[in-house]
Amino acid sequence: MTAVAVVLYTLCAATGWLAFGYLLRLQRRRPSQARRAICVAFGAFAAGITLAVPPVATLLDQGSGLPNLAKVISHGCALTIAASAETMLLHLALPPATAATRSRWWIRITGVTFAVMVALFAWTLRYPTPVRLTVEYATDPVVTAYLLIFMAMGFLAYCFDITRLCWRFARICGRPWLRRGLRVTAVGAVFALLYSINKICYLVAYRSGARPGGEEEIAAVLVTAAALLMITGLTMPAWGPLLTLTRRCADLRAYRRLGPLWHDLVRALPGIELDDSLRRPFTALRDIDYALTRRVAEIRDGRLALRPYLAVAVGRTAERLADAAGLTGADRRAAVEAAQLACALHAHRAGTLAAEPQPADDLHRPAGGYAGEVAWLGQVTDAYARSSVVARTLDAVRGAPQHPVGDSRR
Numbered sequence: 001m002t003a004v005a006v007v008l009y010t011l012c013a014a015t016g017w018l019a020f021g022y023l024l025r026l027q028r029r030r031p032s033q034a035r036r037a038i039c040v041a042f043g044a045f046a047a048g049i050t051l052a053v054p055p056v057a058t059l060l061d062q063g064s065g066l067p068n069l070a071k072v073i074s075h076g077c078a079l080t081i082a083a084s085a086e087t088m089l090l091h092l093a094l095p096p097a098t099a100a101t102r103s104r105w106w107i108r109i110t111g112v113t114f115a116v117m118v119a120l121f122a123w124t125l126r127y128p129t130p131v132r133l134t135v136e137y138a139t140d141p142v143v144t145a146y147l148l149i150f151m152a153m154g155f156l157a158y159c160f161d162i163t164r165l166c167w168r169f170a171r172i173c174g175r176p177w178l179r180r181g182l183r184v185t186a187v188g189a190v191f192a193l194l195y196s197i198n199k200i201c202y203l204v205a206y207r208s209g210a211r212p213g214g215e216e217e218i219a220a221v222l223v224t225a226a227a228l229l230m231i232t233g234l235t236m237p238a239w240g241p242l243l244t245l246t247r248r249c250a251d252l253r254a255y256r257r258l259g260p261l262w263h264d265l266v267r268a269l270p271g272i273e274l275d276d277s278l279r280r281p282f283t284a285l286r287d288i289d290y291a292l293t294r295r296v297a298e299i300r301d302g303r304l305a306l307r308p309y310l311a312v313a314v315g316r317t318a319e320r321l322a323d324a325a326g327l328t329g330a331d332r333r334a335a336v337e338a339a340q341l342a343c344a345l346h347a348h349r350a351g352t353l354a355a356e357p358q359p360a361d362d363l364h365r366p367a368g369g370y371a372g373e374v375a376w377l378g379q380v381t382d383a384y385a386r387s388s389v390v391a392r393t394l395d396a397v398r399g400a401p402q403h404p405v406g407d408s409r410r
Contacts, residue, residue, distance in 0.1 A: 008224040009053050016046035019231050026238055033099075034091040038234055041084035045227065048077025067130040072121045075133075075150050076114050082158030083110040085185075085234070089165040092178075113153040120146040135199060135215055138206040147203055155196030163189040166233075181236030188229030195222035251288045254374050258295050261341065261381040265302035268345050272301040292374065299377055303363070309344040311354035311397075318343075318393045325389055330379060333364060338383035339393035346394060 020042040027035045051057055057070035086106050090099040123142050124131050131137045138144045166186035173179040202215045266273045275294055278284045284291035303310075318339035322332045340358075347354065366376035384390060 037087040044077040044080035135202040177240030178237040185233030191226035306344040309347040310358040334379035335389040
């Protein structure tokens with residue numbers, strides 16, 4: 001076996017043991033039939049792929065004095081993986097009683113299949129010259145029978161049914177991460193089918209007298225792709241929601257970041273707040289997507305309501321002070337926007353209108369859609385709460401003449 005194949009099998013083994021430990025901990029905390037089946041599958045996978053690593057296989061074969069023992073145990077693990085994955089999917093897709101009945105049938109068939117494979121392996125131990133249970137020795141009818149039975153049952157039958165069940169259940173599954181995991185598992189099962197087809201093609205070639213090369217490298221790539229995809233897919237329902245939790249934490253940080261500006265706007269313009277239940281921390285935390293969306297919308301509504309108080313002269317003053325402070329780019333724009341809002345709130349409290357209001361189309365629209373909008377308003381709020389440009393602009397315009405509400409020059 002080449003160095004590339006050894007590295008790939010070692011990578012699969014390490015990943016398999018990590019996944020097995022992770023799922024075993026979940027099963028102990030929240031036991032279920034489906035999770036127990038997948039724990040068995042990952043334990044068998046980790047053990048089987050470890051025995052496929054050449055130094056480990058050689059050590060076991062030499063220590064036992066039985067050639068191919070590591071490979072036979074590894075193949076038994078592969079059958080266990082397939083049967084366990086099938087059991088998990090049946091318990092997900094069918095009523096418990098039906099799933100249990102069908103699972104028992106698959107387990108019995110698997111047991112009979114492995115018993116036949118062990119009998120064929122025992123037959124090869126009688127040979128005066130040891131043979132390997134690989135396609136290079138497929139000229140021997142016992143090796144051919146062993147490999148065909150293993151490929152037909154361990155990969156073709158199981159992986160075809162696993163692919164079918166995954167796609168079928170994914171269409172009706174209501175849990176997003178389970179649905180994604182099933183689809184990834186189905187793709188992994190397709191790679192396992194390709195692995196089996198590759199083995200059978202090489203087996204036929206060797207039986208025909210040809211000696212094509214590259215079988216071990218191709219098999220290693222296919223089995224690695226299949227293993228990693230199926231590990232990812234089958235564990236995705238467990239770890240996938242953590243990604244959502246990470247996003248929820250980011251939303252919560254953004255929600256709190258917008259607080260200083262939002263609170264001042266709502267205090268001055270209470271009519272922009274449409275859902276005061278979000279003032280309760282646990283209510284906002286429970287539905288942070290909605291809470292953040294409302295906060296962004298209310299800040300924009302507040303700015304719109306303040307437009308008669310947003311003076312062009314204030315904008316020019318803020319720009320001059322921002323330039324004097326050395327601000328550039330997005331920082332400059334955010335400081336100017338924050339200064340204009342702060343002065344508009346001051347004017348609103350004083351009851352005076354801008355002599356020359358800003359044009360309606362002067363609203364900055366950041367790139368990046370909703371995420372860009374959240375990031376931009378976060379910058380504005382930071383400047384509103386901390387920028388010296390805002391404080392200096394307020395000081396500069398407090399004494400500037402503005403038109404009182406109701407003035408004839410409005």
